Amino acid sequence: MEESEFYGRLVIKPRYWKRDSKKMRTLETFQQTQSRVCCQRCQTWFSKDTVALPRGEYYCPGCIQLGRVSTLDKFVTINEPNDFKTLPTYLTWQGQLTASQVRCSSEVQASFDVGRDHLLWAVTGAGKTEMLFPGINDALQKGKRVCLASPRVDVCLELFPRLKAAFQEVEIALLHGHQEQPYRYTQLTIATTHQLLRFYHAFDILIIDEVDAFPYAQNKKLLFATQQAKKKTGSCLFLTATPGDDLLKKVRQKQLQVSYLPRRFHGHPLPEIKPVLVLNWYQKLGKKQLPTSVKKLLTECQQAKRQFLIFVPHIRHLPLVLTAVNCLFPHLNVKTVYSADEQRLEKVQQMREQQLDGLITTTILERGVTFPGIDVCVLGADDATFSSAALVQIAGRVGRNPKRPTGNVVFVCAGISRSVKKAMQQIRFVNRKAKEELYELSTV
Amino acid sequence: MNCLLCNRVIRSAWPLSFLLLPQKYQMVPTCEQCLSTFQKIEAAKSCPVCGRIQSSTNLCHDCQKWQVKSNYVFHNQALYTYNAAMKQYMHDYKFQGDYRLRHVFCQQFEMFIKAQKPSDFVVPLPIDEQTWQTRGFNQVIGLIGDLAVTNLLVMHRKKDEKRQSQKKRQDRLRTINHFQIAENWQPKVKNKKILLVDDVYTTGRTLRHAAETLYTAGAGLVECITLCR
Ligand SMILES: [Zn+2]
Ligand SMILES: [Zn+2]
Ligand SMILES: [Zn+2]
Numbered sequence: 282m283e284e285s286e287f288y289g290r291l292v293i294k295p296r297y298w299k300r301d302s303k304k305m306r307t308l309e310t311f312q313q314t315q316s317r318v319c320c321q322r323c324q325t326w327f328s329k330d331t332v333a334l335p336r337g338e339y340y341c342p343g344c345i346q347l348g349r350v351s352t353l354d355k356f357v358t359i360n361e362p363n364d365f366k367t368l369p370t371y372l373t374w375q376g377q378l379t380a381s382q383v384r385c386s387s388e389v390q391a392s393f394d395v396g397r398d399h400l401l402w403a404v405t406g407a408g409k410t411e412m413l414f415p416g417i418n419d420a421l422q423k424g425k426r427v428c429l430a431s432p433r434v435d436v437c438l439e440l441f442p443r444l445k446a447a448f449q450e451v452e453i454a455l456l457h458g459h460q461e462q463p464y465r466y467t468q469l470t471i472a473t474t475h476q477l478l479r480f481y482h483a484f485d486i487l488i489i490d491e492v493d494a495f496p497y498a499q500n501k502k503l504l505f506a507t508q509q510a511k512k513k514t515g516s517c518l519f520l521t522a523t524p525g526d527d528l529l530k531k532v533r534q535k536q537l538q539v540s541y542l543p544r545r546f547h548g549h550p551l552p553e554i555k556p557v558l559v560l561n562w563y564q565k566l567g568k569k570q571l572p573t574s575v576k577k578l579l580t581e582c583q584q585a586k587r588q589f590l591i592f593v594p595h596i597r598h599l600p601l602v603l604t605a606v607n608c609l610f611p612h613l614n615v616k617t618v619y620s621a622d623e624q625r626l627e628k629v630q631q632m633r634e635q636q637l638d639g640l641i642t643t644t645i646l647e648r649g650v651t652f653p654g655i656d657v658c659v660l661g662a663d664d665a666t667f668s669s670a671a672l673v674q675i676a677g678r679v680g681r682n683p684k685r686p687t688g689n690v691v692f693v694c695a696g697i698s699r700s701v702k703k704a705m706q707q708i709r710f711v712n713r714k715a716k717e718e719l720y721e722l723s724t725v
Numbered sequence: 726m727n728c729l730l731c732n733r734v735i736r737s738a739w740p741l742s743f744l745l746l747p748q749k750y751q752m753v754p755t756c757e758q759c760l761s762t763f764q765k766i767e768a769a770k771s772c773p774v775c776g777r778i779q780s781s782t783n784l785c786h787d788c789q790k791w792q793v794k795s796n797y798v799f800h801n802q803a804l805y806t807y808n809a810a811m812k813q814y815m816h817d818y819k820f821q822g823d824y825r826l827r828h829v830f831c832q833q834f835e836m837f838i839k840a841q842k843p844s845d846f847v848v849p850l851p852i853d854e855q856t857w858q859t860r861g862f863n864q865v866i867g868l869i870g871d872l873a874v875t876n877l878l879v880m881h882r883k884k885d886e887k888r889q890s891q892k893k894r895q896d897r898l899r900t901i902n903h904f905q906i907a908e909n910w911q912p913k914v915k916n917k918k919i920l921l922v923d924d925v926y927t928t929g930r931t932l933r934h935a936a937e938t939l940y941t942a943g944a945g946l947v948e949c950i951t952l953c954r
Contacts, residue, residue, distance in 0.1 A: 334824055334861040342823055349822040353861050 285466035289361035289426070289483025291322055293354045308356040308481075311339060322350050322478050324505040343502065344478055346458060358481045361512065363424050365468045372418040374411070374447035379548075380722055382412040385540040389518060390416045392538050393425075393486055398517045400532060403542035404551055404711050405522045405677025406651075410440065412542065413488065414447055416518075421451060421468060425485035428470040428510070430477055432503070434458070435629070436490060437471050444471060474503045480510035487511040492519040492528065493670045522677060523670035523707060543714035549686035550712040552679045554672070554705050556692045562660055566601040569608045572693050575658055579610055581689070582639070582656055588632065589639040589656045592675055594664035602641045602660065613638045644671050653682035656689040662701050663694035672704035728756035729829055730814070754828040762810035766803055766954065775929055776803040776954045791929060797940050799933060799947070801926055803954035804830075804837050811953050815925060819864045827867035830952060835870035838950055844920040846875040850935055853880045853903070864924050868952055874922075877914065878935060879907045902934040906942050915943040926951040 284302060286292070294307070312319040318339045319326045325343035332339050340351035350356075378386060385401060392399035393416055403409040413429075420427050429444070431437050434457045441455045454465050456472035456479075474489065487510060511517055519528060519537075531537040545551070557574040559565075565572060571579075575591075582589045593602055599617040606615050614637050618628045631637050632652060644666065657679050662672060672692070679688035694701060726735050735756045766778045772785035774792075779785060784792065791799070805811055818826040838847065849865040857863075866874065880903050906914060921935055926949075936947040 331825065335863070335866070336857070336861065338861050340822060340824065340861065342825060345821055345823055351822070351861055353858060 283466070284359065285364065286464060287357060287359040288364065288466055289358070289480055290464075291356045291358055291479055291481045293348055293350060294357045302359070304359045305357045306359070308358060310350045310354050310356055311341075311352050313339075318352075320344060320350055321356070322347070323502045325502060347475070347478055356481075361426060361483045363426055363485075364466075365424055365426070367422060367424045368450055369422070370418065371421045371448045371451050372414055373449040374414050376411060378412060378415075379408075379544075379546060381542060381544055381718055382408060382546075385542050386412050386415045388538070388540040389413070390419055392518070393420055393516055396485075396514045396516045397538060398519070398536075399538045399540070400519045400521070400524065400528055401540050401542065402524055402711075403520065403522060404545060404715075405674060406545040406547075406551075406681045407522075407542040408546035409520055409542060410443060411447075411546075413518075417448070417469070417486070417488075420486045421448070426468055426470075426483060427486040427488070428472060428477075428480075428484045429488045429490065430472045430474045430507075430510075431490040432474045433491060434473050435626075437473055440490070441471050444469070474506060477503070477506040477510040480506075482509070482512045482515075484511045485515045486518070487515060488518045488520065490520045492521045493523050493525050523673045525670065541711075541714055541718070543711045543718055545680070545686070547683040547686050549680065550715060551677065551708050552688050552690050553708055553712075554676050554690050554692050554701070556662070556694060556697060556701060556705070558696065559693050560695050562693050562695075563598075566598070566605055569605045571602075571605050571609060572660075574691055575660070575693060576609060578656060578658055578689055578691055579606070579613070579639075583610060583613060587654060587656060588635070588637070588652055589658065590652070590675075590678060591639065591641045592657070592659040592662075592667075593641065593643060594661045594666045596643055598660065599641055599643070606639075606641070615639045615641060617641045619643045644675075651681050652678070654685045654688070655679060655681075656691075658689075658691045658693065660693050661695075662692035663696055663698035667700055669700040669703035669707065672700055673707050676704065676708060726754070728759055729754045729826055730759040731756060762808075763814075764806045764808050764810075766806055768802065771803075771954075774800060775926060776801045776951070777926075778806050778954070787929065791933070795933065797936065797947075799936055799949070801929070801932060801949040801951060801954070802841070803926055803951045804834060805953040807925060807927070807953040815953075818867075819860070819924065822860050822862075824862050824867060827864075831868050831870035834868050834952055835872050838869065838872060838920070838922065841920060841948075841950065843918075844948070845917040846877055847872060847920045847922060848877045848935075848939075849874050850921065850923045850931065851876065851878050851880045851904070853882045855882070865922055868924060869922060877907055877910050877919070878904050878938065880904055900930065902938060904935045904938040906938065911942055914939060916945040918946045919944050919948070921947060921949045923949065923951045924953070926954040 287305065310321055312321060317326050317328055320341035320343055323344040325341065329339060332342060334340060338352045340349055389399055389401060401409060417427055429440060437457055445453055448469060451469050452467045454467040454470045456470060456476040487507065489507060507517060532539045559572040562572050591602060593599060596619050599619060603615065603617050616628050616637055618625050618640055619642065632640050655678060657675060659675055676690045679690050680686045692701060728735050733756060766776060771778050772788055773782055774784055774788040777785050817823050849863060849869060852863045882903050919939055921932060923932055926932060932949050939947050
């Protein structure tokens with residue numbers, strides 16, 4: 282193993298392992314009390330009897346996917362030395378930022394410079410990734426170590442080629458659970474938030490995309506991972522289109538700097554949600570029928586050769602909706618996809634390549650994945666599986682194409698739930714914010 | 726309670742007879758759906774020597790080859806086939822080291838062993854000291870549950886030797902026997918009937934090595950049981 286592979290990392294060292302370097306620090310893997318143990322990688326507590334091994338040792342099932350940690354092991358780490366050859370510039374991206382992107386970008390950069398945390402509230406399709414480029418470039422020039430993390434592997438996979446194209450001069454490591462390439466020490470890293478558990482005060486800049494997305498939100502393990510992965514002097518940038526109450530509270534208490542990016546890069550407002558009350562949409566499915574509003578939407582899509590996404594609350598709804606769509610629209614080429622679907626990536630790719638007319642899916646495609654010019658329909662939008670954040674994200678799939686900045690967002694529900702109401706309010710709020718900003722910019 | 730394999734909440738209707746079982750048998754650690762991915766082997770549809778699932782009760786291809794080479798009585802019986810679900814299970818339990826997963830099979834496996842003809846000693850295959858230092862448990866003993874066992878055998882392996890599972894099948898068949906009778910047990914093995922227990926029967930090489938060691942020490946009869954084949 283290269284020494285650099287220990288820089289800012291928590292590496293499991295088996296007891297019999299003899300190799301040592303002066304720079305290496307050994308850390309305990311567990312904290313123990315009378316009856317419980319706490320894993321020092323993921324900070325999860327377990328009662329001793331559930332995680333005991335036969336010879337009086339303990340292990341952590343909480344982060345076992347990253348390689349088991351037990352009291353038979355120690356961690357070794359080497360303090361992050363920022364051992365990088367810095368270049369005069371890293372950014373090879375030639376694009377232009379809009380005025381509001383420039384404003385946000387410099388606010389973020391100011392936070393990076395003083396090492397404080399920052400929230401960027403950017404609507405879906407605001408071009409927040411591009412907006413990050415100047416800040417990342419500046420940090421790299423200063424020899425800082427930068428990580429862009431997302432709770433979702435699909436988002437990481439989409440970000441990787443975009444960052445590679447924008448920063449051609451620097452090597453980028455892509456880390457996720459299915460990665461077969463071995464780990465390498467790089468100045469710029471893209472990782473799933475789970476992978477952050479392997480780091481120990483490594484990053485000067487840690488950017489968390491989609492903070493409100495499952496499984497990051499409300500996951501103590503991952504919140505802890507964020508703190509442990511960044512340097513004590515480092516700063517964290519949270520990106521979201523739908524900030525949760527925790528983040529907004531910190532903003533109100535002035536613990537967290539905030540920047541708004543309320544307009545899409547093409548300048549048009551977000552398409553508003555059209556709620557349709559249908560009491561018996563589920564029973565209709567059983568009779569191979571669809572609600573009138575959905576039939577109307579699909580007819581429109583078919584005539585205009587437009588792609589669409591249909592969201593359902595549960596996997597068990599997928600075959601029913603597929604049968605109904607196949608029955609009523611035999612000429613449409615439609616597939617179902619869900620999170621554990623083995624062909625998930627292939628199907629999403631087919632959709633991107635316009636080989637499919639539409640996908641029927643659970644919430645899994647709600648973020649990160651963009652299909653330009655689509656329409657969206659949610660069946661059972663009032664179901665408890667759809668949080669308001671998820672609904673805003675789903676609505677945000679629409680109108681991403683500058684050639685067609687509008688589109689249909691139909692929510693079929695038996696009643697307006699709190700989440701549906703909150704999602705509609707959030708979209709109106711940012712659209713209002715965008716108008717205000719437009720006014721400010723024009724009067725400066 | 727959540728399923729140990731898929732983490733979903735287990736909801737099941739208990740049959741009345743279930744409540745009459747002792748407390749420990751009432752704990753169900755795995756959901757029906759996960760359990761249904763494992764395939765049981767019926768004795769009537771398996772190889773009479775190694776317990777492999779097949780349509781006939783003739784000697785399987787592998788066992789015919791073994792028959793030419795060996796001159797001792799050997800017999801194995803397995804509870805499950807080594808299918809994709811079982812491979813995944815073994816990966817998570819043994820190689821990833823999630824010791825909690827022993828509960829998925831230990832009750833059933835214990836009952837399966839108890840249902841065999843009585844023997845003088847039930848002997849789990851041992852692991853070497855290095856595995857104790859890394860894995861921290863003997864996967865076979867974990868699967869046996871509360872059954873009384875005798876640690877008749879020990880395993881010694883040179884540090885730099887490759888692990889069994891990392892080798893190709895051909896290499897495996899050629900490996901040397903690392904099993905020895907544990908200290909002080911040598912005189913007690915003579916003419917005894919021994920039931921060897923292992924987790925997986927792959928080539929049969931490991932179990933045959935253990936059996937050979939026991940027969941050399943004077944054992945009367947050695948039979949084997951594995952969780953899967
Ligand atoms: Zn852990
Ligand atoms: Zn299960
Ligand atoms: Zn056979």
